[in-house]
Amino acid sequence: MPIKRHRRKLASGEEKIYTYAVSADGSTRHSLSARDSSDSRQIYRASEFRRLVAALVANSSLLVVGEAGCGKTFLAQAVTAELITMNFPVAVTKPGTVKQILSEIAVQLGVDPENLEGKALSTMGLMKEIADWLLINTAFLICDNAHRFPVSLRCWLDQLHNQGQPILLLATYPPARDIFLKLPRIELEPMADKATRAIMLEAAAELNLELTPAQLSSLQQRVGGNPMLAKRVVREEYLGLDGQALDHTQWLDITPYIIAALMCLVLVRFIGLGFNNKSLYLLGGIITVSVAVIRLILYSLPRSKGRLGQ
Amino acid sequence: MMYKTHMALAVAATSLILGTADPMVLSLSAVCSQLPDVDTTKSFSGRILFPLSSYLEKRFAHRSITHSFLALSFFAVVIFPVTFFGYQYYLGMVSGYFWGFFGDVFTKSGVALFYPSKVRAICPANPRLRLSTGSSAEWFVLFILIIFAILSIQINSAGGIVRAFNQGLGLPSGAIETVNQDASRYLLTAHIKGRNAITQEPIEKAYEIVQPLNQNDLLVKDELGITYRVGNSQECQIVAVIMKIERVAPINTTVTNILLDDEELSEKIASLSQAESSDYQEDNVNSPQNWGARGAKTRTYLSGTLTIFDADDLIIPTHIDRYDTITLQPASDIAYARLIAASPGEVMRLLGDYYASGNLVVRIVEHRNF
Numbered sequence: 001m002p003i004k005r006h007r008r009k010l011a012s013g014e015e016k017i018y019t020y021a022v023s024a025d026g027s028t029r030h031s032l033s034a035r036d037s038s039d040s041r042q043i044y045r046a047s048e049f050r051r052l053v054a055a056l057v058a059n060s061s062l063l064v065v066g067e068a069g070c071g072k073t074f075l076a077q078a079v080t081a082e083l084i085t086m087n088f089p090v091a092v093t094k095p096g097t098v099k100q101i102l103s104e105i106a107v108q109l110g111v112d113p114e115n116l117e118g119k120a121l122s123t124m125g126l127m128k129e130i131a132d133w134l135l136i137n138t139a140f141l142i143c144d145n146a147h148r149f150p151v152s153l154r155c156w157l158d159q160l161h162n163q164g165q166p167i168l169l170l171a172t173y174p175p176a177r178d179i180f181l182k183l184p185r186i187e188l189e190p191m192a193d194k195a196t197r198a199i200m201l202e203a204a205a206e207l208n209l210e211l212t213p214a215q216l217s218s219l220q221q222r223v224g225g226n227p228m229l230a231k232r233v234v235r236e237e238y239l240g241l242d243g244q245a246l247d248h249t250q251w252l253d254i255t256p257y258i259i260a261a262l263m264c265l266v267l268v269r270f271i272g273l274g275f276n277n278k279s280l281y282l283l284g285g286i287i288t289v290s291v292a293v294i295r296l297i298l299y300s301l302p303r304s305k306g307r308l309g310q
Numbered sequence: 311m312m313y314k315t316h317m318a319l320a321v322a323a324t325s326l327i328l329g330t331a332d333p334m335v336l337s338l339s340a341v342c343s344q345l346p347d348v349d350t351t352k353s354f355s356g357r358i359l360f361p362l363s364s365y366l367e368k369r370f371a372h373r374s375i376t377h378s379f380l381a382l383s384f385f386a387v388v389i390f391p392v393t394f395f396g397y398q399y400y401l402g403m404v405s406g407y408f409w410g411f412f413g414d415v416f417t418k419s420g421v422a423l424f425y426p427s428k429v430r431a432i433c434p435a436n437p438r439l440r441l442s443t444g445s446s447a448e449w450f451v452l453f454i455l456i457i458f459a460i461l462s463i464q465i466n467s468a469g470g471i472v473r474a475f476n477q478g479l480g481l482p483s484g485a486i487e488t489v490n491q492d493a494s495r496y497l498l499t500a501h502i503k504g505r506n507a508i509t510q511e512p513i514e515k516a517y518e519i520v521q522p523l524n525q526n527d528l529l530v531k532d533e534l535g536i537t538y539r540v541g542n543s544q545e546c547q548i549v550a551v552i553m554k555i556e557r558v559a560p561i562n563t564t565v566t567n568i569l570l571d572d573e574e575l576s577e578k579i580a581s582l583s584q585a586e587s588s589d590y591q592e593d594n595v596n597s598p599q600n601w602g603a604r605g606a607k608t609r610t611y612l613s614g615t616l617t618i619f620d621a622d623d624l625i626i627p628t629h630i631d632r633y634d635t636i637t638l639q640p641a642s643d644i645a646y647a648r649l650i651a652a653s654p655g656e657v658m659r660l661l662g663d664y665y666a667s668g669n670l671v672v673r674i675v676e677h678r679n680f
Contacts, residue, residue: 190428193370213367214352220371221419225428246419246437250428253435254415276525279476279484304436 043078044195052079056140061167066188067249069228072170076144089139098153102126127156134165147171154179190225199227203234224248255298262291311413313354315452316343320409322459331467335398339406346411349376377411378425417441480552488555489522496557497677504550520651539633559677568670576662582610582654609675611651616668621645
């Protein structure tokens with residue numbers, strides 16, 4: 001059953017968002033939720049959001065990094081919307097080839113992508129044209145998924161940065177080089193439990209799925225402060241999937257610490273040696289061998305693979 | 311993890327680490343191992359402490375706040391008054407709580423050990439090798455843990471892991487250590503496998519332990535009351551290869567001093583001697599197996615050095631095949647007698663008529679009925 005949303009302005013001036021489930025032929029619909037429009041774009045990373053807007057307005061560039069799904073695109077959209085409401089021209093990049101990206105920027109900024117003869121500009125021509133335009137106009141560049149940018153585009157951004165152009169780059173763990181290294185950086189931390197829980201509730205309401213706090217609390221284990229995963233685990237629950245996928249990056253393998261703790265027991269051997277206690281010495285020897293065997297086994301277990309489902 | 315697995319892990323680990331078999335400590339730790347799971351109303355403890363679990367599960371992810379070192383420290387502080395009833399209980403509870411959440415490290419979704427950090431601790435790194443709740447792998451782990459718990463309790467109730475190890479190996483040095491620990495509380499017998507140092511005959515027999523002589527040797531006596539030095543040193547009459555110690559009965563030991571100042575020994579020793587001889591008549595079949603089954607019996611041992619006067623005619627025979635508890639060092643007119651765990655009867659027989667000066671330590675061992 002498809003879900004539809006409407007934004008309505010009430011007579012009181014209040015804006016609300018209504019969510020409906022609509023039948024396939026559109027004849028019946030029933031309401032799922034109605035909430036304040038301000039809630040709908042609730043920015044859980046409010047401090048980062050404010051900082052980004054303030055930095056851009058103060059004519060400085062920023063790089064936002066974080067794991068996939070940690071909310072960078074959402075932040076980029078929020079910042080774009082905010083800058084537009086402040087009446088700044090903003091160009092947002094979309095995934096594509098260098099030429100496509102540059103044409104898109106040119107169109108958004110109102111730079112003519114054609115030369116005087118009416119021929120489309122080459123990549124180099126577009127780069128120069130946009131750079132020249134930005135030199136005399138105030139506008140913001142917001143580049144999402146910047147880790148996928150080819151070197152040529154990064155060099156161009158570097159050049160823009162050098163000419164004082166405010167740029168917002170958002171990237172999933174980019175390499176530590178050129179433009180990524182030059183820009184001041186904000187790392188997005190995992191979201192607070194409260195925020196991920198709210199996102200999960202929202203996702204559940206959209207799917208008309210009722211989840212008990214116990215279910216939510218159990219599902220939240222697999223979220224690790226990642227809002228994309230918060231939505232995904234709810235969707236998995238909705239589809240009745242077992243959900244063994246543990247895709248967040250907030251893991252700490254404590255195997256070495258466990259082995260270190262066990263290794264401390266090897267001290268028994270030296271205590272036995274020091275106190276001339278043969279039994280302790282023998283017992284310590286047995287412990288030493290056991291710990292070595294445990295260590296060998298733990299380290300020879302197959303490693304987890306970086307690919308999904310392996 | 312299932313609540314049973316948490317319990318088994320907590321009991322096994324607590325018993326192993328604290329070296330205890332105290333049912334109270336272990337049950338407290340089993341109960342406390344359920345407390346971390348109070349963050350979900352689905353769990354056993356969550357249903358009992360419903361208001362708390364309902365509050366927690368609305369706010370926090372499962373296995374986060376209550377499964378952390380933060381919660382453990384909080385718990386340890388809150389239950390600190392338990393130390394009033396016994397430190398062991400306190401440690402048992404803290405250990406139970408710790409193992410209650412630490413076990414979840416081996417599950418698929420791990421534990422936020424370092425809450426408020428979101429980081430989830432796991433072992434091993436590969437999620438496919440970690441346990442999922444209620445899986446057949448978990449039942450297998452539960453089975454292993456139960457075996458561990460039983461073994462650990464068994465070993466601890468028999469006096470601890472080192473003692474069990476010593477008993478298992480029958481190492482003479484380990485046996486002497488066991489004797490050092492237990493000699494003041496129990497009447498002990500040593501099952502000795504070895505050989506006679508003089509005749510080279512093989513020996514496999516139980517002896518009653520009198521006392522340890524040094525780090526390597528024990529003083530033991532057989533059913534006839536003949537004493538031997540057992541161990542690995544050169545002076546030993548019995549060279550032991552395997553020595554296993556067994557507790558026969560709990561004992562009360564009293565130690566007194568006898569001070570002699572040119573007094574006749576018989577006067578001072580007579581009362582001790584009578585008490586012992588009456589006991590000896592009572593259990594004339596003095597096999598070690600019967601020692602514990604009889605009524606209250608007394609063993610009296612005298613140790614010390616005496617100066618014997620007018621000892622010109624005093625001769626104390628020495629034996630190569632046994633340990634002489636009384637040795638004599640003659641001098642002109644006087645002699646020095648050295649007593650090590652000598653029986654009053656023997657002292658009466660050999661030195662009773664002489665006048666002596668010196669100091670004797672009397673160790674009286676009475677064993678209680680079970």
